[in-house]
Amino acid sequence: MALETWLIKLKKTISNTLDTARSSNHKANVGVLSFEIAGLMSKLLQLWNCLSDKTIIRLRDESLSLEGVHKIVSNDESFLLGLACAEMAENIRVVAKSISRISKRCRDSDLQGFDGWFDEWFDEFANSGHDRHGWVLSSKDMEAKRKKMDKYVTITATLYKEMEELSTIENCLRKCKEYKPSSIKEQKIVDLQTKLFWQRQEVKYLKERCLWNKSFDMVVSILVRSIFTILARLKLVFFGFEFGYPSCLPRSLSASATVHPTQNPDTFHFVSGPLKTSSKPAVSFFESNSKLLKPPSSTLGAAALALHYANLIIFMEKMIKSPQLVGVDARDDLYSMLPSSIRSCLRGRLKGIGLSSASDPVLAGEWRTAVRSILGWLSPLAHNMIKWQSERSFEHQNLFPKTNVILLFRTLFFANKEKTEAAITELLVGLNYIWRFEREMTAKALFHCTNFNGL
Template sequence: MALETWLIKVKTAISNKFDVVVKSSAPHPKPKRKCSSVGVLAFEIAGLMSKLLHLWQSLSDKNMIRLRNDSISLEGVRKIISNDEAFLLGLACAEMVENLRLLAKSVSRISKRCDDPNLQCFGQLFEEFANSGRDPHGLVLSWKEMETKIKKMDRYVTVTATLYREMDELSVMESALRKVANINNEHDSTKEQKIVDLQQKIFWQKQEVKYMKDRSLWNRSFDTVTSVLARSIFTILARTKLVFGIGQQQYHPSSLPRSLSASATVYPSDQNPSTPYHFVSGPLNSAKTEENKESAMAADDDDSGFFESNSKILKPPPTTLGAAALAIHYANLIIVMEKMIKSPQLVGVDARDDLYSMLPSSVRSSLRARLKGVGFSASDPVLAGEWREALGRILGWLSPLAHNMIKWQSERSFEQQNLVPKTNVLLLQTLYFANKEKTEAAITELLVGLNYIWRFEREMTAKALFECNNLNGLLNLQSSS
């Protein structure tokens, strides 16, 4: 009996040891890693998507035709910036590419938090695609696929904006609850009722916020949102190269051809199999001239990358207001003069002195030279009318550039950088690339004309007051006699 008991114990011990060995040798399944959601970064990502939507819309057939026929044909652009269409289109292309590069930089930062190794390398892949056109992972979408992505991003942006408002409202409610809880001079029953009501509202508001988080970007993974952003950026760059004629011929923006079609060539994507990205619009250029070939060869000799070459195009020449850092100042100066010219009778001496203090030394010198020999009298109504017409003509082409400069700057200010641009104003439509000498000549002409009509209005006002006083004196004499 004792022997039998001992054998049972040995058998049990051996069996337990064997089970331990089997369990320890069996492979443990790795716990599946849960993809982290973007959380509060949803609002920044929604801002990036908004800008991508705006960029895509700016490359539409309609906007490309408007760029070709309207934007670069502005009278002010032709007068003080350039009348070279190829140069102006190059500036437009360079600015769009630069905006896309900045967006890609932000997406590259977000992509570092992805699990997909290909998405983590987005920055390098995009740089390679920009330089060589290689797309080994097939990130460029077809036209129909991109339109689907656009609708998806638009929906994400809208819902995420709603989430922001709901969270803000929840914060207001919670703040109100804390204030009520800290009030000591109210009746206990009234205070308790207010607290209960607010708590109930907060409960339902939290449910609404939770629902909106599920629908918005908040609960999406970094891989999901980065994939949408990355493919959109690749496609927008492909679209940009196509419509500006730098996709297939490997032109840089600076080598856009001088011979351009009257509008973008429009054809259905399914009827143009030779187009690599299956877009609706063809390139703005239509002819391959010898000049184009020489420019393309010069671009190929340049060792710098696509974005580096593009940045050089946006550097203003030394003869421009942008190079002199005067574009914003002159824009404000022109807008002030515009208001004064519209209502010269309302301009006081102090306002006139303030305007003069805004003038740089070069404009002051040219103004003094123009005003030499000008008489003190300004009583000719015909001459005043001619000056008004002349000033109106100058402001007709100069004022839009000044207002565009302010719009362009305000949309890129720190406070507005995460919001959707409200206009399609390009840098070439502002004073940034304006010739400094020509702009100052126009400003001087405005000042000379403003000086005359301002003095004319003052003399007419003084004359009217003098005649009124004489009439009152005459009436007083007649009444006293």
């Protein structure tokens, strides 16, 4: 009997231990994943900032009015807004996918199910506005979440730097201990040990304040609610539905996208319950946006030339600013960058004038005005292309992305290939004349100087 009682107690003890282990496993803090999560929060803040009234008004009043965009991308504002909406929607989808992967570690069943049911729940909300879990926040709550995420990102970024400093101190201390001891070395070791102690205290303090010691449930709850709210804000901004969403979405954003910034950023509302939907749209919201981001065959993006042409334009811009400093080698380098289509067009334009004189100052002045005018609208798109690529380049990616975002329609990606090449050819013809004019003027000046000295 006593043995049976002891076995029952042992069984209960083992069972309680296993339950505690499972519970602690579920309640585990995010730990080293805090850096990845802080990166996601930074992207959410970036997306939220892109959808603020101030940014949207700037998009409508400044970005859409760029001369270069109208000349070689499109002068259809609805289409351009559609591209902006599509790019933001794609960024939202990518971030949401990352959140769903982390949600598997949650204890809360709804949050844990976000991974398994991500496609259904998120697509359902994007297509119909049906928020079955009530995850969309009010403007006041979202502002509170924004401040909290901003705080977490800042502290976690500081923790990352301090942990790197801690690693550096530990390595220095280890190297010092490897050498033969001396009075100077011993003092340095003592100093490093003291510094190491305080650095560990600093890291410990930051871990307690940042995401490191937060549970997955708490962190993922913030992420999920924020991504749903950001998607709701996107629909409000580009479709103008303040109190709800349409029963189905248009297949092409280019025909119906419009901007409706609110007068007061604290007055917008979001739907948090089921809407009256008669049928599922033929093309889902994210699918239609992905199709819209695929560049047409007539664009530089489709030809994979956008980045190359951006570098080419910037190279020419530098040469045009100081044509007198351009040598033969630089001209050869420029020519080697030209694709066959531009070379062929350039040969046709320069045919018959290769040996002619370039001594007309009036014509040189006209060409300077012409190339500056072209660069005035073409150069911003080229620089934006480089910035856009740099933001996404592996070598330039930071743990916490910057908030300054270049939209794709403001680059050369959707630029018409034929129109862009025509503009580049015009720049090359102008540069050719200006360069030859500068060389002839320099040669004449040297000739007169030589004759003067000879006298």
